Amino acid sequence: MKKSSSIVLGSLFVIAAASCGQNKKEPEWTSGNDAQGRTHDTSFNGSRYRYYNNGWYPVYHGLICPGFYSRPYYYGEISRPGFVAPMPPSVAAGGAGVKTGGFGSSAHSSGGAGE
Amino acid sequence: MGQGNKQTAMKRIIIDPRPDWQDKIKQQGFVFYKGYYNESAVYEFSAAEVDRIEAATTELFEKCLAVVQHVIDNDLWDEFFIDRKYADLIKWSWENDNPAFYGRFDLAMNEDCTDIKLLEFNADTPTSLLEASVVQWYWLQEYNKGLDQFNSIHEKLVSHIKLCRDYLYGDLSLWFACARNSDEDFMTIKYLQDCADQAGVKNYFLYMNEIGVQDSYLNTPFVTPEGYPIHNIFKLYPYEWLFREEFGSQLVSKRDLTLWIEPAYKVILSNKMLLVYLHKLFPGHPNILPAYFNNPGNLGGNYVKKPVYGREGWNVEVVKNNETQERNNGEYGEEGFVYQQLFDIPRFDGNIPVIGSWLIGGISAGMGIKETTGLIHGNMSKFCPHYFRQG
Numbered sequence: 001m002k003k004s005s006s007i008v009l010g011s012l013f014v015i016a017a018a019s020c021g022q023n024k025k026e027p028e029w030t031s032g033n034d035a036q037g038r039t040h041d042t043s044f045n046g047s048r049y050r051y052y053n054n055g056w057y058p059v060y061h062g063l064i065c066p067g068f069y070s071r072p073y074y075y076g077e078i079s080r081p082g083f084v085a086p087m088p089p090s091v092a093a094g095g096a097g098v099k100t101g102g103f104g105s106s107a108h109s110s111g112g113a114g115e
Numbered sequence: 116m117g118q119g120n121k122q123t124a125m126k127r128i129i130i131d132p133r134p135d136w137q138d139k140i141k142q143q144g145f146v147f148y149k150g151y152y153n154e155s156a157v158y159e160f161s162a163a164e165v166d167r168i169e170a171a172t173t174e175l176f177e178k179c180l181a182v183v184q185h186v187i188d189n190d191l192w193d194e195f196f197i198d199r200k201y202a203d204l205i206k207w208s209w210e211n212d213n214p215a216f217y218g219r220f221d222l223a224m225n226e227d228c229t230d231i232k233l234l235e236f237n238a239d240t241p242t243s244l245l246e247a248s249v250v251q252w253y254w255l256q257e258y259n260k261g262l263d264q265f266n267s268i269h270e271k272l273v274s275h276i277k278l279c280r281d282y283l284y285g286d287l288s289l290w291f292a293c294a295r296n297s298d299e300d301f302m303t304i305k306y307l308q309d310c311a312d313q314a315g316v317k318n319y320f321l322y323m324n325e326i327g328v329q330d331s332y333l334n335t336p337f338v339t340p341e342g343y344p345i346h347n348i349f350k351l352y353p354y355e356w357l358f359r360e361e362f363g364s365q366l367v368s369k370r371d372l373t374l375w376i377e378p379a380y381k382v383i384l385s386n387k388m389l390l391v392y393l394h395k396l397f398p399g400h401p402n403i404l405p406a407y408f409n410n411p412g413n414l415g416g417n418y419v420k421k422p423v424y425g426r427e428g429w430n431v432e433v434v435k436n437n438e439t440q441e442r443n444n445g446e447y448g449e450e451g452f453v454y455q456q457l458f459d460i461p462r463f464d465g466n467i468p469v470i471g472s473w474l475i476g477g478i479s480a481g482m483g484i485k486e487t488t489g490l491i492h493g494n495m496s497k498f499c500p501h502y503f504r505q506g
Binding site for chain 1: 141142143144145146237240241242248249252253264266267268269270286288293294295296297298299300301302303305306308309312313317318319322323324325326327328329338339340341342343351352353356357359360361362365426427
């Protein structure tokens with residue numbers, strides 16, 4: 001078959017298109033309260049997760065950051081032994097001793113890297 | 116060069132752009148269209164022509180892979196201007212058959228595509244992806260749904276990324292990275308992330324300069340600025356740049372901790388020396404133009420001079436009958452130049468089209484057409500949609 005039958009673009013891609021050219025914004029934090037102002041938390045592997053928007057998000061300092069993740073995690077994922085969710089950028093606790101800037105310098109004089 | 120439209124199957128047809136085309140393509144993520152996208156013309160092909168383009172793409176890819184094997188077998192690192200400290204990494208990525216997503220051949224053709232030649236292989240960091248995969252497809256749905264288009268790029272990307280998931284390291288999440296300051300690179304990455312989403316692969320984004328290392332731990336993968344491990348990463352950033360930058364050597368020491376896509380052997384395929392070795396290994400091949408390093412050999416004063424490491428037509432010179440026809444200045448060329456035989460692509464309404472023929476997971480997957488009124492295809496070329504007629 002040579003022809004695409006259907007192309008559906010995801011909502012995150014559309015959002016990216018709308019925001020292209022703007023500075024990368026920090027995703028927002030929320031308490032994740034439900035309509036009654038309650039939260040529903042669980043813990044696995046030493047990490048706390050909060051139920052929000054039909055799935056689970058890691059809790060940091062009592063808040064969650066849904067905008068950082070492409071989707072919430074399933075219960076089966078967070079309960080898996082050894083599962084660790086990535087930390088949103090503003091949670092720098094694990095970042096001690098990280099050195100950045102070792103890649104990316106060649107692009108400065110050349111604009112994009114694509115061809 | 117040929118003049119005007121020829122009475123052959125391949126045609127350039129002037130059409131009316133959709134009245135609201137700018138809004139439509141922006142909604143499809145094509146935000147870098149200004150001065151680049153042209154839907155006031157469309158290229159029409161026959162099914163037989165498309166079959167020939169597909170066959171040439173498959174054939175050329177096989178030959179390119181043979182060159183990689185030849186380079187590795189004969190340790191031709193110096194000939195390809197690749198630092199020998201990366202030889203083992205490149206060999207390992209090749210022998211391990213590490214995941215590769217995509218590549219784009221730029222092909223020249225005569226009027227009916229019975230003569231198709233490779234101009235170059237954008238194997239490592241190809242762009243023009245979104246417009247070939249998505250934008251021209253949506254255009255066709257409005258123009259004439261009954262027509263066909265050589266384009267299954269999107270489906271093949273999603274299904275191939277799904278396949279690659281089994282080869283990912285660690286937490287099976289995939290990071291995507293590109294340089295700052297390029298809307299085109301950013302949206303190409305965002306589109307690939309969308310494909311990863313649809314393939315069920317967890318994915319995240321960061322810029323190249325945000326990739327970090329934890330100096331206190333030798334046996335750790337590359338990390339985000341927050342210290343989160345990057346087990347897998349797709350980079351829209353060429354290996355020749357990665358290799359010369361500060362963290363380059365850590366690509367070697369961390370090869371079992373962070374998997375890089377595209378794989379390191381792409382540095383051979385995206386190098387213009389590939390053209391020289393294709394000719395050396397397969398002289399007289401119908402899809403391969405004669406090419407030589409640092410001298411025009413027996414090209415009879417008709418050649419295109421290209422830097423070994425070059426991008427978007429910079430430092431390219433077109434010479435015909437020993438006279439320069441066109442030249443782009445730029446900052447490339449310190450490694451030397453490849454001289455490739457000039458191929459006269461016919462003009463259509465004064466425009467010279469080049470076929471960008473896509474490979475997804477090594478399979479021919481579709482094409483996009485770029486045209487220019489000049490002789491050098493660079494960042495001034497314009498993308499036009501295409502379709503083909505059955506029968």
